[in-house]
Amino acid sequence: QVQLVESGGGLAQPGGSLRLSCAASGFTFSSYAMSWARQAPGKGLEWVSGIDSDGSGTFYLDSVKGRFTISRDNAKNTLYLQMNSLKPEDTALYYCVKELRAHYCSAPGCLRDYWGQGIQVTVSS
Numbered sequence: 001q002v003q004l005v006e007s008g009g010g011l012a013q014p015g016g017s018l019r020l021s022c023a024a025s026g027f028t029f030s031s032y033a034m035s036w037a038r039q040a041p042g043k044g045l046e047w048v049s050g051i052d053s054d055g056s057g058t059f060y061l062d063s064v065k066g067r068f069t070i071s072r073d074n075a076k077n078t079l080y081l082q083m084n085s086l087k088p089e090d091t092a093l094y095y096c097v098k099e100l101r102a103h104y105c106s107a108p109g110c111l112r113d114y115w116g117q118g119i120q121v122t123v124s125s
Contacts, residue, residue, distance in 0.1 A: 001026050002024075002025070002026040002027050002098065002113075002114045003023075003024070003025045003026050004022055004023075004024055004096045004097070004098060004114055004115065004116035004117075005022065005023045005096075005116060005117070006020060006021070006022050006094065006095070006096050006116045006117065006118065006119035007020070007021050007022075007023070007119065008020045008021050008119070009094060009119035009120050009121045010120070010121070010122070011122045011123075011124065012083075012086050012121070012122070012123050013086075013123070013124070013125050014086060014087060014088060014123055014124075014125055015085060015086065016086050016123070017082070017083060017084045017085075017086065018083045018086065018121060019080060019081070019082050019083070020036070020080065020081040020083065020094055020096075020119065020121070021078055021079070021080055022034070022036075022078065022079040022080075022096030022116060023077065023078055024077045024078065024079065024096075024098070025077060027098070027114075029072075029074060029077040030053060030054070030074035031053055031102060032053050032098055032099050032100070032101070032102060033050060033051060033052050033053050033099035033101060033102055033103055033104040033105070034050070034051055034072060034079045034096065034097065034098060034099060035047060035048075035049060035050035035051070035059075035096075035097045035099060035104060035112070036048045036049045036050075036070065036079075036081045036094060036095065036096060036097070037094070037095045037097055037115075038090075038092035038093065038094045038095065038121075039092055039093050039095075040089075040091060040092040040093075043092075046061060046092075047059075047061060047106075048060070048061050048064055048068065048081070048094070049061065049064065049068055049070040049081060050070070050099070050104035050105075050106065051070045051071070051072055051079070051104060052102060052103050052104050053074075053102035053103070054074075054102075055071065055072055055074075057103065057104060058070055058104075059104050059106050063089070064083075064090075067083065067084050067085045067086075068081060068082065068083050068084070069081070069082040069084075070082075079096055081094070083121070086121075086123045087123060088123045088124060089123075090121060090123050091121060091122050091123050091124070092120075092121060093118040093119070093120055093121075094118065094119050094120075094121050095115050095116050095118045095119075096115070096116035097112045097114070097115050097116070098112060098113055098114040098115075099112060100112065100113055
C-alpha cells in the first residue's frame with residue numbers, strides 16, 4: 001500500500017533552517033508529481049510547494065519563494081523541502097502529498113490521493 005512518511009521537522013529559531021524529507025513507498029514514485037502542504041492551528045490548508053515527476057517544474061507559495069526549495073531523488077523515492085530563513089508564520093503541520101499525475105496540479109480544487117501523517121514545524125525563539 002502507499003505510504004508517505006515525513007521526517008526532519010521540529011523546533012527552529014527565526015532565521016534558522018530545517019529540511020523535511022518524505023520517504024515514499026507502494027507506488028512508482030518517479031511517475032508522479034509530489035507536493036508539500038501545511039496547516040497552522042486555526043487556519044486553512046496551504047499548498048506550500050509542488051514538483052513534477054521528473055523535477056523539471058516546481059511551484060511555490062508566494063510567501064515561501066526564495067526561502068524554501070523543493071527537490072526529489074527518484075532513485076531513493078524521497079521528496080525534500082529545504083526551509084531557510086524560517087519565520088514564526090511558517091509554524092504548522094506539514095504534509096507530504098502524492099499528486100494524481102506527472103505534472104503538478106496548481107489549479108484550485110485539484111484532487112490528491114495520498115497524504116503523509118504530517119510533521120510539526122515550530123519556529124520560535
